[in-house]
Amino acid sequence: xxxxxxxxxxxxxxxxxxxxxxxxxxxxxxxxxxxxxxxxxxxxxxxxxxxxxxxxxxxxxxxxxxxxxxxxxxxxxxxxxxxxxxxxxxxxxxxxxxxxxxxxxxxxxxxxxxxxxxxxxxxxxxxxxxxxxxxxxxxxxxxxxxxxxxxxxxxxxxxxxxxxxxxxxxxxxxxxxxxxxxxxxxxxxxxxxxxxxxxxxxxx
Numbered sequence: 001x002x003x004x005x006x007x008x009x010x011x012x013x014x015x016x017x018x019x020x021x022x023x024x025x026x027x028x029x030x031x032x033x034x035x036x037x038x039x040x041x042x043x044x045x046x047x048x049x050x051x052x053x054x055x056x057x058x059x060x061x062x063x064x065x066x067x068x069x070x071x072x073x074x075x076x077x078x079x080x081x082x083x084x085x086x087x088x089x090x091x092x093x094x095x096x097x098x099x100x101x102x103x104x105x106x107x108x109x110x111x112x113x114x115x116x117x118x119x120x121x122x123x124x125x126x127x128x129x130x131x132x133x134x135x136x137x138x139x140x141x142x143x144x145x146x147x148x149x150x151x152x153x154x155x156x157x158x159x160x161x162x163x164x165x166x167x168x169x170x171x172x173x174x175x176x177x178x179x180x181x182x183x184x185x186x187x188x189x190x191x192x193x194x195x196x197x198x199x200x201x202x203x204x
Contacts, residue, residue, distance in 0.1 A: 005053075012034055029053065086126075087129070090132070164196060184199060
């Protein structure tokens, strides 16, 4: 279980300073979640602060994948980077193909399981990315390259293009890439796991 530390104070500055002193950490070594509590009769408002130490989060993730490693009987080690509320986990394994799975489905499942576990245990909106030997990074670059080429085709032909079904992460990348073109727009259609995107030319 992840330990969440709770503090109260009259201002954000006061409660944060108290947390840093008690936990003996710097601000870049923790995740924070502030809540403003409305004042009651004859009482001033106060702030509640929930704190998660990055080192505790890293230990939790390592234990998470150690459990998976034991169950799958595959060596799995973790390299973990935390910047603000963005968590990047790079797995080093004895068998990348099994961890990645067909079209990255197993890797996506691990990412979803970790994200759900963290959401259940913390009040933080932690953005999680799990990768193996740069597989996801390469896939993203290839997807961005393909979408840019499709965008050029749509700009010339002005004909809508329907893409294959994608997961939410891939769809977000498509929306982001197409969002850089003033003359194009995207629309997500359908239900998971068959939800797909249409790229359209904007008629002036």
